[in-house]
Amino acid sequence: xxxxxxxxxxxxxxxxxxxxxxxxxxxxxxxxxxxxxxxxxxxxxxxxxxxxxxxxxxxxxxxxxxxxxxxxxxxxxxxxxxxxxxxxxxxxxxxxxxxxxxxxxxxxxxxxxxxxxxxxxxxxxxxxxxxxxxxxxxxxxxxxxxxxxxxxxxxxxxxxxxxxxxxxxxxxxxxxxxxxxxxxxxxxxxxxxxxxxxxxxxxxxxxxxxxxxxxxxxxxxxxxxxxxxxxxxxxxxxxxxxxxxxxxxxxxxxxxxxxxxxxxxxxxxxxxxxxxxxxxxxxxxxxxxxxxxxxxxxxxxxxxxxx
Ligand SMILES: NC(=O)c1ccc[n+]([C@@H]2O[C@H](COP(=O)([O-])OP(=O)(O)OC[C@H]3O[C@@H](n4cnc5c(N)ncnc54)[C@H](OP(=O)(O)O)[C@@H]3O)[C@@H](O)[C@H]2O)c1
Numbered sequence: 364x365x366x367x368x369x370x371x372x373x374x375x376x377x378x379x380x381x382x383x384x385x386x387x388x389x390x391x392x393x394x395x396x397x398x399x400x401x402x403x404x405x406x407x408x409x410x411x412x413x414x415x416x417x418x419x420x421x422x423x424x425x426x427x428x429x430x431x432x433x434x435x436x437x438x439x440x441x442x443x444x445x446x447x448x449x450x451x452x453x454x455x456x457x458x459x460x461x462x463x464x465x466x467x468x469x470x471x472x473x474x475x476x477x478x479x480x481x482x483x484x485x486x487x488x489x490x491x492x493x494x495x496x497x498x499x500x501x502x503x504x505x506x507x508x509x510x511x512x513x514x515x516x517x518x519x520x521x522x523x524x525x526x527x528x529x530x531x532x533x534x535x536x537x538x539x540x541x542x543x544x545x546x547x548x549x550x551x552x553x554x555x556x557x558x559x560x561x562x563x564x565x566x567x568x569x570x571x572x573x574x575x576x577x578x579x580x581x582x583x584x585x586x587x588x589x590x591x592x593x594x595x596x597x598x599x600x601x602x603x604x605x606x607x608x609x610x611x612x613x614x615x616x617x618x619x620x621x622x623x624x625x626x627x628x629x630x631x632x633x634x635x636x637x638x639x640x641x642x643x644x645x646x647x648x649x650x651x652x653x654x655x656x657x658x659x660x661x662x663x664x665x666x667x668x669x670x
Pocket of ligand 1 (some may be wrong): 372373375376377378379380397398399400404417418419420438439440441442446453456477478479511517518519520554
């Protein structure tokens with residue numbers, strides 16, 4: 364008997380993906396995690412899930428990975444120093460191959476992780492089109508497909524506010540003076556797990572965010588209040604980053620990618636930020652979960668002596 368009962372997670376070892384895997388396992392689902400490194404994935408998840416080692420750049424591997432699968436979650440990313448040059452092949456070409464092979468295998472349910480809200484005109488105005496064009500291309504292919512699909516527009520992880528803090532200082536290129544949405548990876552995991560298990564979210568694009576948008580100075584203030592130690596917000600000019608990233612572009616394109624993400628972050632549209640509480644309310648209506656707020660994330664790190 365053919366038993367297509369597994370949920371496959373491409374990118375299941377990643378920042379958001381590993382939370383999706385854990386939440387699905389907690390809910391008793393049969394999960395298959397794709398990773399290029401079996402041992403690393405095994406250490407992360409222990410013995411009770413299936414791990415399939417391989418590279419999505421290989422079509423035969425994709426075909427093999429889709430056996431016994433009933434639903435697909437895609438949270439692949441090549442946005443790191445080592446893989447940035449292969450971003451199009453991994454995030455676009457391989458994802459389209461997954462779609463083709465999934466269709467051939469008769470798999471219907473698809474959940475795709477994207478960016479919060481991708482506005483082409485904004486990307487063009489800021490000259491950072493390459494930052495979102497792959498996601499736009501994939502989304503347009505999904506809209507035209509006959510998958511039972513849901514797109515999740517993820518806000519940046521709340522981790523973003525912690526990465527700029529060292530020794531009582533929050534040093535932010537461009538200052539981070541515009542309010543941005545953010546979300547706890549725990550919430551992304553829970554919502555994504557619920558999404559893939561539901562059948563009533565076909566054709567929906569849902570924005571995933573925590574309850575409020577924050578500027579970096581606001582978060583520095585929150586850190587100071589909750590830790591009882593002053594965290595000083597310091598703005599460094601973004602143009603320095605721009606120049607450095609251009610000079611080293613031939614050797615290290617990742618810094619250019621970081622610059623573009625920082626440019627976007629520093630120009631996050633106010634109307635989108637103002638809508639964050641509404642977007643969050645909608646999420647609370649759609650899903651049964653207790654959000655992990657930024658306060659809670661800060662308190663957890665204080666408890667674990669990480670702040
Ligand atoms: N993190 C954020 O703040 C954020 C914000 C907004 C949207 N998003 C979106 O959320 C999604 C997930 O992002 P993330 O930050 O969680 O990603 P991540 O931590 O960088 O993880 C990337 C994942 O992709 C897998 N991967 C990369 N290349 C692969 C290949 N050639 N073959 C097989 N697997 C490969 C990696 O697996 P192995 O290394 O195990 O092979 C890893 O599990 C992306 O679509 C991203 O754009 C993220």
